[in-house]
Amino acid sequence: MSSRLTRWWRRRSLRTRLTVIAATAIAVSVFVAFQIASELLAWELQDTVKDQLRADSRVLAANAERAGLAQVQLPPHPGSGRLVRVVLPDGSIRTPDGQPALPPVSENALRVVQGASADLMESGDSDDDGYVIYTLRVGAGAVQVARVADDSPINQFGLGMLLIGLLCVVSGALVGRAVARTGLAPIDRLTAAAVRVAQTRNLDADIPDEGGGEIRRLIQSINDMLAALRDSRRAQQLLAEDAAHELKTPLTSLRLNIELLIRLDRRGTLDSGLPAESRTRLLNDLGAQVAELSTLAAELTDLARGDVSDESTELLDLADVVVAAASQARSRAPDVEIALDVTSVWVSGRPAALQRAVLNLIDNAGKWSPADQPVQVRLRALGASAVLEVDDAGPGIDAADVPRVFDRFYRADSARALPGSGLGLSIVQRVVDAHGGRAGVARSARGGALLRVDLPVATNSTVDVRMPNGAPERSTVVPPLSRE
Known part of the structure; x- marks a missing residue:
């Protein structure tokens, strides 16, 4: 019951x-x-x-x-x-x-x-x-x-009270109904507006702000949610449009090269109609385009996920992350020399995301650094911040390009001929923002670009971390990685 x-x-x-x-x-x-x-x-x-x-x-x-x-x-x-x-x-x-x-x-x-x-x-x-x-x-x-x-x-008094009580109950029910109808009228209008948004998929229609107290806060919260959904939808549309634009060029090149190979193969003139040198160059071009597409797909996936990640935040030594990222960058580009000068700095963050950001910074510098000049990576503690600097000796970044360096798919005119998708530095910006830091660009003393990332030092960074031999935490310099 x-x-x-x-x-x-x-x-x-x-x-x-x-x-x-x-x-x-x-x-x-x-x-x-x-x-x-x-x-x-x-x-x-x-x-x-x-x-x-x-x-x-x-x-x-x-x-x-x-x-x-x-x-x-x-x-x-x-x-x-x-x-x-x-x-x-x-x-x-x-x-x-x-x-x-x-x-x-x-x-x-x-x-x-x-x-x-x-x-x-x-x-x-x-x-x-x-x-x-x-x-x-x-x-x-x-x-x-x-x-x-x-x-x-x-008994007469009780009968009178009973009649009065019944009248009061009926009147109270009617008054309660009227009060509930009046008090819930904003909720009804809010529900109707939410239903319209759900039916029309129109996120631009804000719900009128009316009433006061809890009702007003509820309406404001829903309007804030609609604004966040609008921003998310616009970001998705922009990402889709930019991705379609960026994918068009390598896909077109791939299609044309593959169609050429198919036509020559059908004619039986693949060996005679395409010299060995041209065939090697064409196959290398196909491999580079496939690699570029793979990188672009991975970076698009990373951007589309936004801040959604299964990786947990932990207390970590940023120096270990930088060294791991440098080793990965060198395995991907053996001809690029990377000089490390890192000091142990403890931060709170996601190791894989931070390593991806550092790797993108080093990859970006490696594209511009001359063959005889190493990419310099420096990490030190400065006040309450961990400062990471990636320095190359390339031509630097034009003043007109500086404000858009970290934008999605943005590539300077001078970088059009270089491999890349224009997403690497935007991923860096997103990771840095998620960790409460800031990223910036300046001109290095060697004339190239100096990309700098500032991250907040962990609040419990005073933990006494010991070396394997029992010595306290240190400031160390890792020797540069020389070419083979």
Whole structure:
């Protein structure tokens, strides 16, 4: 039963719930008020009846003292009102003519007659009538005055309270319904607006900001969510458009070269129609284009994932990441010399993402660095930052290109002939932003480009890290990687 009621309640609308709650609250309030008022009224009526009985008994007692208990005159009963009787010393009683019979004299009343106490107030209920009887000792006997315990005023009061309560419950339900409708009107409009957005897929339609308090904060939160979705959709569209543009050139070149090979092969003139030198150059070109497409696909995948990553953040030595990235870069480009000058600096980050960013910086510098000049990679701690610098001795970056160096797919005019997708530095920017750092570009002392990354040092970087021989953490210089 309880689970069924719970399921029913959960299926009700918020408006219905508020109406039921309002009506229930009013009903409970009316019931509690009725109980308290009934008790107070009953106590007041009982006090009034007892005071009247005491007053009437004193008048009867005065008459009995003057005339005696056996001779005092008891007027005939008028048919309603108080009831009286005289209790003589021997326990016998006298009552007015025509008066209804009272319950027998109780043992407590007899003790009053015997002088155990001066008076006694009794109340009792029977199947027929209940009486309130006051006994007052007079001489060697006592007089008793009684009234029928009348509950009709309380019953009438209860009926009135019941009618008022029902009226209040109905009125409360109606008022609660109206209040719920008025209070939830912004929610209804918000729901309708959200439904329109879901149906039309139009994320540009902001929901009007109305109301105050929680409603206004809810609307603002939904508008902020819509703005974030708009930005995400625009970013996706831009990424798709840029990717389509960048993929067009290598795919077209691949298609043309492969079609040429297919035509020559079908004619049987692959060996005679295409000299060995041209065939080697064509195959090398195909391999380079496939490698470029693979790199572009990997970088597009990395960008499309955004900040979504299964890699956890950990405390790491950035020097280890830089050394690993340099080793990977050298394996990919053996002809590029990389000189490392790194100091152990502890940061909080994602190792794989940071290594990818450092690798992209080194790859970018390797494209521009002359054959006789190494790419210099420096890492040091500067205040609360870990500063990574990648320095090449190339022609440098034009001032007009500096603001767009980290943009997606942007490639300077001088870099059009070089391999690459224009995504490497944008990935660096995203990784650095995700780690709370900043990336910048300047001209190096050797005339080339100087790419700099600043990352915040880990707050617990003061951990005493020991070398294998037990020596404390050090500042070290890793020898440059020479050519083979």
